[in-house]
Amino acid sequence: MTVAALIVAAGRGARMGATGPKALLPLGGTSILARAVAAFAARPRVGRLVVVVADPEPARAALGDAAGRVLLVRGGEERQDSVLRGLEAVRDSAIVLVHDAARPLVPATLIDAVLDAAIAHGAAVPVLPVVDTVKRIGSDGVVLATVPRDDLRLAQTPQGFRTELLTAAYASASREGVRATDDSGLVERCGGRVVAVPGSPRNIKITTPADLALAEALLRGEATEGEILG
């Protein structure tokens, strides 16, 4: 079973206060992007590595020696366009793992679990429980209800799919003008069955400078993973 990793790194990082691509920001002596790529390059079953970026040249430089193993694809306007272009480059792989480069600390065990579930079930998403109280708010800013959260989960990446399933879901979304930032959501909308697997608290998404500081702290080993919160 051939497996490709499709790493999306075309975001501009406006919320980081960065002027260049967020994925090229330094992290733990290398870059966010290089760490994300290294996580997948280290998994023996991942045979193909495709990285979607806004501009291939600085990404190639940031990847250093690892660039030789990676196919760099130029992204589109929005995330959905970028994934679509990346999918064209992984057509020959039976399974695709779509990952946001903004989650560079993804543990090997998590990649393996998503891959196993995607092979077994066709589509898999890693999730965490919701630890905060959830409120539903009216347009007037008044709380309408406290939402039961036992059956709610927060999605992470990588999300794993049979490639033909995800490709069909993206084609359907394009035809019908549906925009989404969540790959598994497009599969669900076509009636696909998506299986949840346990995510990792370490697999944080770097969106703000505070997130980057946490990632550095996690890498320094000051912060251990902690349990998944009940």
Place this chain on the structure above:
Amino acid sequence: MTVAALIVAAGRGARMGATGPKALLPLGGTSILARAVAAFAARPRVGRLVVVVADPEPARAALGDAAGRVLLVRGGEERQDSVLRGLEAVRDSAIVLVHDAARPLVPATLIDAVLDAAIAHGAAVPVLPVVDTVKRIGSDGVVLATVPRDDLRLAQTPQGFRTELLTAAYASASREGVRATDDSGLVERCGGRVVAVPGSPRNIKITTPADLALAEALLRGEATEGEILG
């Protein structure tokens, strides 16, 4: 208008891997509890400070000079029992701000905004938008749906109330055997109108060692607050 802060610090911190109370763990040269207390002690309109702890003696030592301004109350079995005991000590205050000591970085502007809204509307809760994709999961671990999150918010503390409103809500919950970890939820269930105010990304809840590392990083100023994420 008399205002009391009721700080709940009776948690055992099992998820921190700690053997003692979580609130007494060191943070930025002092303790989680001392920082939470200092945040409220610095607000001129807060006239009364009540702290609910499992064991008053070590808490008194951890608070140092600030202990003189604080009434320490012994907590109960669960958070709800602890808040109930604290409420008995703030009956003479018109407004009560209930805060979890596990959020020691609460900004002054946030305390003031919750207080203003509680005075104006009777009940107020600070909230953040939900930045991750939300899934609803079936008991078999299969995704049932991607949940629209535009009108969902994650609740923080302090939550502010007219004291008589919150006291009545707790009395009603006790009578009917309702258990909850969310104060505003008890007010909602009695038909009370709870107004949402913008929370702060800096106002993190310390639950795991990774959270504690992030709090240290925020205090060192390595991490700036960042925008609220869209």
